[in-house]
Amino acid sequence: MTMTSDPSMDTIQDSARAALVLEDGSTFTGRAYGATGSTFGELVFSTGMTGYQETLTDPSYHRQIVVMTAPHVGNTGVNDEDPESGRIWVSGYVVRDPARRVSSWRARRSLDEELVAQGVVGVSGLDTRALTRRLREEGVMRAGIFSGEALFEEGPGGRVRERPVSDLVAEVKASPRMAGASLAPEVSTGEVYTVEPSGEFAGGVPVATVVAVDLGIKAMTPRRLAERGVRVVVVPQRSSIEEVLAVFEGLPEGAPRGVFFSNGPGDPDAAEHEVGLLREVLDRGIPFFGICFGNQILGRALGYGTFKLGYGHRGINQPVLDRTTGKVEVTAHNHGFAVDAPVFDGSGGPAVSTAPHGGGRYGRVVVSHVGLNDEVVEGLTCLDVPAFSVQYHPEAAAGPHDAAYLFDRFVGLLTDPGVWPPRLVVPDGPVPGGVGASDGAADETVADETEEKH
Template sequence: MTRGSSGGQPAVLVQPAVLVLEDGRAFRGRAYGAVGETFGEAVFSTGMTGYQETLTDPSYHRQVVVMTAPHVGNTGVNDEDPESARIWVSGYVVRDPARKPSNWRSRRSLDEELVAQGVVGISGVDTRALTRHLRERGAMRVGIFSGNAIADEGTLLARVRQAPQMTGADLSAEVATKEAYVVPAIGTKRFTVAAVDLGIKGMTPHRMAERGIEVHVLPATATLEEVYAVQPDGVFFSNGPGDPSTADHPVALMRGVLERSTPLFGICFGNQILGRALGFGTYKLKYGHRGINQPVQDRT
């Protein structure tokens, strides 16, 4: 994947851009963020707010996110809301970017942040039509090209189809912490949790800490011995990117935790790991659900 391959220069002048899906459909617009080219899996997010959390969520590694909300960037970018130390999306697709951010916590515009981190995006796209296309055809590979990266659509389509697919991608180790660290309990310590980082969001251990939990965040490659070295009252498996069918080490680790009957819990990718650890298989949803509100139904 190449991000900002033309040097990541800001789109000072309005430069053309084109988005090409692997099934051949193309959408033309304007460069947004860094100018260059990028590839990934096209997915959409239905969140009307919280774009900063989406951008910095490691679960979006190697994905090009299409925002269904028409106006993006209204509140700018602050230094309090990131879920990790960097933007993880491969590319960003919006309809109407804010011309000027307006929020008391804003420190810079979203466009400036995308340029600074070399994230290639496109604006002026009919995101409603694009989202409907993905809902009908399913998530697929996509490329965004702007500036000197633009060529004839046949050439661009061939390059998109050469990009790696998400199926079979083992990505958790690419986004997880390399070294263990501790998020101390806020106030009186009540419990200790070992959190296996498969692409954890920063707010997750913080919310645990607010409830009196000391969280030991461990790399995705952690061993069973390293998990129990922290003497956990519970073990947590985080969210993360990639195909759970490839996550053999986390599955084996969770089976070891199950054998010891330690309380465990997980979210997103971690919950899929639990299914595999219990002997079930996984399959890729047509386009998944990516938004702020997740519908939950009490089946009991």
């Protein structure tokens, strides 16, 4: 099937033409945007209206072609302050209507110039609404963008012609799938580095020391911890438990310490090293917090399965219920996989299950955060070991600040472990017979404390 987003595209000069080809044979034609050539990846869409620079530089988008559902992209250009890593990680970029000029005093160059400079192949002028609807109906799939010499070939009589769609589809089908891909090693830091406490805590004794395992970490995440007085030592994905524990050597007896697993790309089912490392952390009772990929790794370490979502959650406007406060947060998401853990009990309340791994040695677990669009697991809280995680991005780069309190919750776990685990609250009051439901006043206190942190 061939879909052309705009009849005027037929008049585009050959040098400007570009095609987006899906593995099912669907073809969308448009105009080359950014670098020309060919690129391949899993085709996904992001619903964010802002924050395209943070999206492009998020390592979690490694080996993915990103479709922006917002129709107008690029008006604020590119600056040197907002990147979430040292490079653009998306494998391709698809927009409807790129800005013709930059309109921001912070901009240093245009988005198109940045894409060209970093060799990112893109396409514009597509009907991104039709494309997004197709992905929602059929699910994400592999795709390729072709422009310049990659789109054309020499035909009979030496005449240049567009390559047959069947040839382009064959190239797309030969590209790697996301399922089964271990990608964190490709995006992780190669060297250990430290982010010291900042703001009012700068120069003082850290309130805690945290080892952050970089599975594709966004730059804002260690900054959020540093703003709360935490010294963050970022280590490579390949790190062993001995290397993690070595960071804590020399700390005073009883000094707060913890481990953090970051966001990152790939299939959690392929993350065997990361799962093994986290079990070593849990076995030692070291407080743990995970974000996004880190949430999936915690789920697997506890013995739950993971599965691939039909088209994933990607954007900065996703509603999530935090069952420890009974409040709904608007949150930033970027995930195509989810944890398969019990969400509801027989009465429709939060299910408390025993972690399957190791005969239940990690005790009870509750799904602490639930996606309100599809009831997907968006957070896990361990009730008998000091560990929790969320599937979304509380660092708010880009995105809302509703979930920033999670960093406070982690610091509280590090500095006052006696407060763990947090009680569960539902909008109408404590969960009957559930975790922490023994005293309604206590539940109100938890809610009030979290309100102050917001």
